[in-house]
Amino acid sequence: xxxxxxxxxxxxxxxxxxxxxxxxxxxxxxxxxxxxxxxxxxxxxxxxxxxxxxxxxxxxxxxxxxxxxxxxxxxxxxxxxxxxxxxxxxxxxxxxxxxxxxxxxxxxxxxxxxxxxxxxxxxxxxxxxxxxxxxxxxxxxxxxxxxxxxxxxxxxxxxxxxxxxxxxxxxxxxxxxxxxxxxxxxxxxxxxxxxxxxxxxxxxxxxxxxxxxxxxxxxxxxxxxxxxxxxxxxxxxxxxxxxxxxxxxxxxxxxxxxxxxxxxxxxxxxxxxxxxxxxxxxxxxxxxxxxxxxxxxxxxxxxxxxxxxxxxxxxxxxxxxxxxxxxxxxxxxxxxx
Numbered sequence: 001x002x003x004x005x006x007x008x009x010x011x012x013x014x015x016x017x018x019x020x021x022x023x024x025x026x027x028x029x030x031x032x033x034x035x036x037x038x039x040x041x042x043x044x045x046x047x048x049x050x051x052x053x054x055x056x057x058x059x060x061x062x063x064x065x066x067x068x069x070x071x072x073x074x075x076x077x078x079x080x081x082x083x084x085x086x087x088x089x090x091x092x093x094x095x096x097x098x099x100x101x102x103x104x105x106x107x108x109x110x111x112x113x114x115x116x117x118x119x120x121x122x123x124x125x126x127x128x129x130x131x132x133x134x135x136x137x138x139x140x141x142x143x144x145x146x147x148x149x150x151x152x153x154x155x156x157x158x159x160x161x162x163x164x165x166x167x168x169x170x171x172x173x174x175x176x177x178x179x180x181x182x183x184x185x186x187x188x189x190x191x192x193x194x195x196x197x198x199x200x201x202x203x204x205x206x207x208x209x210x211x212x213x214x215x216x217x218x219x220x221x222x223x224x225x226x227x228x229x230x231x232x233x234x235x236x237x238x239x240x241x242x243x244x245x246x247x248x249x250x251x252x253x254x255x256x257x258x259x260x261x262x263x264x265x266x267x268x269x270x271x272x273x274x275x276x277x278x279x280x281x282x283x284x285x286x287x288x289x290x291x292x293x294x295x296x297x298x299x300x301x302x303x304x305x306x307x308x309x310x311x312x313x314x315x316x317x318x319x320x321x322x323x324x325x326x327x328x329x330x331x332x333x334x335x336x337x
Contacts, residue, residue: 028162028170035158035171036178042155043182050136050152051186054085057134059106061087064095066120068169069112069138069176076110076180083184084193092120100124105132113137114156114172116144125149138176154179213298213334215315219324226251226322229258229282233269236261236281247312249322250285256320259285262312291316294323298336301326 054061061080065073073089080087090099090109103109109128111121116139125146128135137150140157147153156179162170191197225239225248239248240263250259265284270276290304291314301313311328 024164031160031162032171032174035175038158039156039175039179039182046152047154047183047186050154050183051190053134053136053152054108054183055187055190057106057108059104059108059133061085061110062090062103062107062133063087063110063112063180064090064092064124065112066092066118068173069114072173072176072180073110073112075177076112076184079181079184080187082198083188084191084197085184085187092118092124095127096120096123100127100131103128103131103133108134108136110136110138111146111150112156112176113144113146114140114169114176116141116146121146138179140172154183213336214294215292215296215298215301215313215324215326216294218298218301218326218330218334219315221324224322224324225249227261227281228252229280229285231281233266233276233279233284236284237266240266245312245325245327247325247327249289249314249325250281251322254319254321257289257291257314257316257322259287260289260312260314261285289314291320292326293318298326298331298334302328302331302336305331 061077063073063077063080064070070089070091077087077089088102090102111124113121116137122145125135135150135152137146137153138156139147139150139153140155141147142153142155142157156172156176158171158175160166161168161172223243223245225243225245227236227239227248227250229250229252231239231250236248240246240261247260247262249257250261252258259281261281261284265286269279269284273279289312290308290310292301292304294315294317296315304313305311305328313326315323315326317323
């Protein structure tokens with residue numbers, strides 16, 4: 001339950017305190033934005049060489065750090081893994097107590113440190129050298145032990161932290177994360193990483209469903225409503241009712257799709273003609289209905305329905321024979337819409 005007394009105290013907070021809070025927050029954003037913007041001029045030949053190194057390595061990218069750098073390192077490793085670069089996070093302290101066993105000589109190690117000098121890396125760098133792995137430093141101090149002993153150094157230094165004490169990693173951690181994202185996306189580009197590749201690595205949740213699901217997964221090949229152009233009104237109505245799609249395909253003598261009829265079409269024709277016994281499918285159908293090929297992503301079917309304000313898409317083979325129908329309700333049920 002909300003504390004009413006606390007709420008009253010907040011309401012009575014001095015206006016100048018609130019204004020200071022706003023000023024502090026805006027200052028943080030300005031400083032961190034400037035720190036990220038400053039990285040752009042540092043993207044050059046060294047960065048390209050790092051991309052080459054990781055792209056061409058036969059092992060994995062092992063990201064390591066401690067403290068806030070370690071937390072950022074976990075995110076960088078996760079982004080790389082999800083965008084096509086096999087990557088793992090190695091906690092610098094745990095590496096000193098057995099986790100070095102996860103490294104192989106063909107790996108590349110990305111060491112993250114603002115200062116570039118800590119006891120963990122003092123011990124780890126010689127071990128990395130003995131293992132034969134290549135070392136890439138994300139360093140804020142280009143004269144540090146880490147920077148001097150790495151194969152490549154990416155400069156993540158910042159003019160100032162957003163922390164007014166210039167102590168808590170704020171601008172520096174944001175800049176490190178941005179540099180990691182830049183590296184991951186550059187590698188994505190080198191690998192020609194596709195939507196399908198991304199979907200394969202994200203099979204769960206709404207994102208996975210939107211990217212992985214194909215129209216083939218939604219159709220029922222044993223329940224395809226079909227009539228011919230000469231089919232009478234009553235039989236068209238019966239086919240629509242029996243197959244429960246609210247619509248039916250109209251096919252020619254070869255089985256190729258030539259038209260489409262919805263229950264809305266039936267209602268509209270009845271308003272115009274009272275003698276429905278003389279109405280045939282060819283009198284009602286919409287010619288050239290929207291179709292899709294097998295293998296099309298379900299999200300594309302949704303986009304087509306939205307663009308043309310329709311509720312059905314017919315899935316057809318290479319000679320336009322209907323293979324099934326996708327209804328908007330199928331997409332809703334699958335979590336696409």
